[in-house]
Amino acid sequence: SYELTQPPSVSVSPGQTARITCSGDALPRKYAYWYQQKAGQAPVLVIYEDSKRPSEIPERFSGSKSGTMATLTISGAQVEDETEYFCFSTDSSGNHVAFGGGTKLTVL
């Protein structure tokens, strides 16, 4: 099976930049996707195909990728951004998909 690795937690103060990483061996060749999940709610796609942002997602959310690591950046993090984020991608063959373990973002 394929694994994507995320840090369990990231903390920033309001207004600071939060960076959440996701590492995986196939990321140089495969797109990364990012989801936001608030407690008791459906996951929401915030970044697709490494760096594209759905129209309804605030501009402070951005994505990038370098080598085996994808990064979700929240510029000027707000208290409302405090929640869980997880990444998603596929292995090199495309036959196995994987979700990262999730990162709890704390903004305080």
Add this chain to the structure above:
Amino acid sequence: QLQLQASGPGLVKPSETLSLTCTVSDASVSSSNFYWAWIRQPPGEVLEWVATIYYNGDTYYKLSLKSRVTISMDTSNNEFSLKLRSVTAADTAVYYCARALKGGDSHLYFDYWGQGTLVTVSS
């Protein structure tokens, strides 16, 4: 706005069949533009893709579950369903239904998710 609502029993006995239905609003499961999927998350564990179905009936299953899982579609009611047979405690999870799109690299990703429903396997 697209909505997906998963429904089904919250408690299933070991060795029995887990059955869930996802009702879709504001999108057609018959559309060739979309795929439809089930994803689950056992307590304290990572999300796990379970199965996907396409409008033409093509189905895709996680290899380790393939022998026990069936995904199907009911176009008249605009819904799709999951059946997981011979369940054990390891199948206890929050089950999500989701819409999937084909990305630029031809691999699927999930753009809209339902809220999820907890299914507990216990006697």
